[in-house]
Amino acid sequence: MGDLVLGIETSCDETAVAVVERATIVWSSIVSSQVEQHAVFGGVVPEIAGRAHVQELVPVLADALAEAGVSGGDIDAVAATTGPGLVGSLLVGVSAAKALALVWDVPFVAVNHLEAHLYASFLEEPDLELPLVVLLVSGGHTMLVLMEGHGRYRLLGSTLDDAAGEAFDKVARYLGLGYPGGPAIDALSGDGEPAAFDYPRSMVRENPDTLPEDRRYAFSFSGLKTAVVNHVRSDPGAATADVAASFQEAVVDALVTKTRWAIEATGARGACLGGGVAANSRLRERFLDVCTETGVRAFLPSRAMCTDNAAMVAAAGWWRLRSDGPSPLDTGADPNLGLPLLS
Numbered sequence: 001m002g003d004l005v006l007g008i009e010t011s012c013d014e015t016a017v018a019v020v021e022r023a024t025i026v027w028s029s030i031v032s033s034q035v036e037q038h039a040v041f042g043g044v045v046p047e048i049a050g051r052a053h054v055q056e057l058v059p060v061l062a063d064a065l066a067e068a069g070v071s072g073g074d075i076d077a078v079a080a081t082t083g084p085g086l087v088g089s090l091l092v093g094v095s096a097a098k099a100l101a102l103v104w105d106v107p108f109v110a111v112n113h114l115e116a117h118l119y120a121s122f123l124e125e126p127d128l129e130l131p132l133v134v135l136l137v138s139g140g141h142t143m144l145v146l147m148e149g150h151g152r153y154r155l156l157g158s159t160l161d162d163a164a165g166e167a168f169d170k171v172a173r174y175l176g177l178g179y180p181g182g183p184a185i186d187a188l189s190g191d192g193e194p195a196a197f198d199y200p201r202s203m204v205r206e207n208p209d210t211l212p213e214d215r216r217y218a219f220s221f222s223g224l225k226t227a228v229v230n231h232v233r234s235d236p237g238a239a240t241a242d243v244a245a246s247f248q249e250a251v252v253d254a255l256v257t258k259t260r261w262a263i264e265a266t267g268a269r270g271a272c273l274g275g276g277v278a279a280n281s282r283l284r285e286r287f288l289d290v291c292t293e294t295g296v297r298a299f300l301p302s303r304a305m306c307t308d309n310a311a312m313v314a315a316a317g318w319w320r321l322r323s324d325g326p327s328p329l330d331t332g333a334d335p336n337l338g339l340p341l342l343s
Contacts, residue, residue: 003021003022003076003318004019004020004021004027004070004074004075004076004077005019005020005021005023005075005076005077005078005079005109005314005315005317005318005321006018006019006064006065006075006077006078006079006100006314007019007020007078007079007080007111007310007311007312007313007314007315007317008057008061008078008079008080008081008093008096008097008310008313009080009081009093009113009116009308009309009310009312009313010053010057010080010081010085010089010090010092010093011081011083011084011085011086011089011090011093011113011308012044012049012085012086012089012139012140012308013033013034013035013037013038013044013049013052013089014031014032014033014034014307014308014309015031015032015034015052015053015056015057015060016029016030016031016032016060016308016309016310016313017030017057017060017061017063017064017310018030018064018309018310018311018313018314019064019065019067019068019070019075019314020123020311020314020315020318022318023119023122023123023126023314023315023316023318023319024122024123024126024315026123026311027067027068027069027070028063028064028065028066028067028068029064029304029309029310029311030060030063030064030067030310031060031307031308031309031310032056032059032060034048034049034052035179035180037052038179039178039179039180041179042173042178042179043169043173043179044086046086046088046089047088049086049088049089050086050088050089050091050092053089053092053093054092057092057093057096061096064310072100072103072104073104075100075104075106076106076107077101077106077107077108077109077317077318077321077326078097078098078100078101078104078106078107078108078109078317079097079108079109079110079111079313079314079316079317079318079320079321080093080094080096080097080098080108080109080110080111080313080317081093081094081111081112081113081116081313082094082110082111082112082331082332082333082334082337083112083113083333083334083335083336083337084112084113084114084140084141084334084335084336084337084338085113085140085333085335086335087333087335090333090334090335091332091333094110094331094332094333098329098331101329102329107321107325107326107327108326108327108329108331109317109320109321109326109327110320110327110331111313111316111317111320112316112337112338112339112340113308113313113337114136114141114143114338114339115151115153115316115320115339115340116312116313116315116316117136117138117274117275117312118134118136118145118147118153118274118316119312119315119316119319120274120301120305120306120309120311120312120315121134121272121273121274121299121301121305122315123301123305123311123312123315124299124301124302124305125299128270128272128297128299129269129270129297130147130148130149130150130269131146131147131148131149131266131267131268131269132146132147132268132269132270132271132272133145133146133147133156133259133262133263133266133268133270133271133272133296134146134147134271134272134273134274135255135259135271135272135273135274135278135287136274136275137163137164137165137255137273137274137275137276137277137278137283138163138164138165138275138276138277139163139165139166139168139169139180139182139276139277140163140165140166141158141159141163141275142158142159142163142164142165142219142221142255142277143155143156143157143158143159143339144156144157144158144217144258144259144262145339146262146266146268148342150319150323151319151320151323151340152342153339153340153341153342154341154342155339155341156217156262156266157215157216157217157218157219157258157262158218158219159218159219159220159221160218160219160220161220161221161222162220162221162222162225163221164219164221164251164255164277165182165275165276165277166221167221167222167224167225167251168180168181168182168185168248168251168277169181169182170225171185171225171228171229171244171247172184172185172244174228174229174232175232175240175243175244177240177244182276182277182279182280183279185244185247185248186248186279186280186281186282188240188241188244188245189241189244189245189248189282190245190281191241191245192239192240192241192242192243192244192245192246193241193242193245193246194245194246194248194249194282195246195249196239196242196243196245196246197231197238197242197243197246198246199224199227199228199231199246199247199249199250200223200224200227200250201224201250201253201254201257202219202220202221202223202224202254203215203218203219203220203254204253204254204257204258208261208265216261217258217261217262218258219254219255219258221251221254224247224250224251224254228243228247231243248280248282249282251283252280252282252283252286253286255283255287256283256286256287256289256290259271259287259290260290260293260294263290263291263294263296264294268296269296269297270291270296270297270298270299271287271290271291271296271297271298271299272298272299272300272301273287273299273300273301273306274301274306275306276306276307276308277306278300278301278306279303279306279307284300287300288300
């Protein structure tokens with residue numbers, strides 16, 4: 001099996017290409033962000049995202065190959081995100097990857113975007129011990145996963161409504177902080193008081209043993225979002241920094257409390273963060289505290305590896321190629337693709 005994998009990521013609003021060796025050595029990783037194009041609309045516009053991928057993919061690919069110092073003849077496999085994500089955006093990357101695989105006569109590997117986030121940690125810490133509890137937090141997903149082995153995942157719990165990143169964006173928009181909301185709230189919270197307002201933490205303050213099994217590791221952020229909006233409407237003089245800090249603390253409290261419960265219940269050897277929200281300063285701080293208190297090894301990917309990138313796609317593709325072999329060339333994009341779980 002080839003060791004040099006070219007990864008392509010176009011699931012949302014980042015056009016990314018990377019060259020990675022054996023899922024651990026990053027030769028190049030180029031990301032072209034569309035944040036400025038979408039900021040004026042307060043969120044990602046699917047049609048704009050798809051068109052931008054068409055324009056950016058070829059130059060990003062050229063830059064990735066040049067930075068790695070390789071050509072198509074050096075690539076052993078091409079991996080691309082096939083879902084979940086925006087279908088128009090996904091199709092750009094999937095079509096390009098299959099075309100490159102045909103031209104270079106190498107295997108094509110379909111990669112699940114969520115699984116790729118799980119492998120972001122291994123790019124920087126290849127000797128992570130399994131099993132691992134992974135807190136995957138992004139604009140589209142919030143879940144706790146027990147990674148028992150490579151390609152072996154058990155879903156412990158996920159959000160019942162809004163993803164954490166989605167809640168950050170919605171609250172930031174209401175507070176007039178712009179898009180993307182996560183970094184804006186993170187920055188402003190440094191000037192606020194996290195305990196200024198006691199916003200709700202759904203399914204957190206209970207004893208975990210008193211919660212139904214399907215709620216023990218589940219998350220819910222829609223009520224929190226509504227509580228913040230109603231509070232600001234009733235108290236327009238509330239300091240925005242205090243609102244932001246208190247909201248952020250409530251989100252982080254829910255995330256790390258459930259992570260603690262999962263670590264204690266599963267006997268995992270370590271815990272790691274993944275997804276765009278994993279770049280949040282307060283979450284990273286409290287996640288480390290929880291791991292220290294429970295005596296497990298913690299790993300926080302660099303902020304560059306938290307957000308969408310193609311290095312994690314190439315890494316996941318290398319492992320999938322080892323376990324499952326090449327993907328059929330008639331594999332399409334699946335915007336609702338779920339994480340492959342153990343039954």
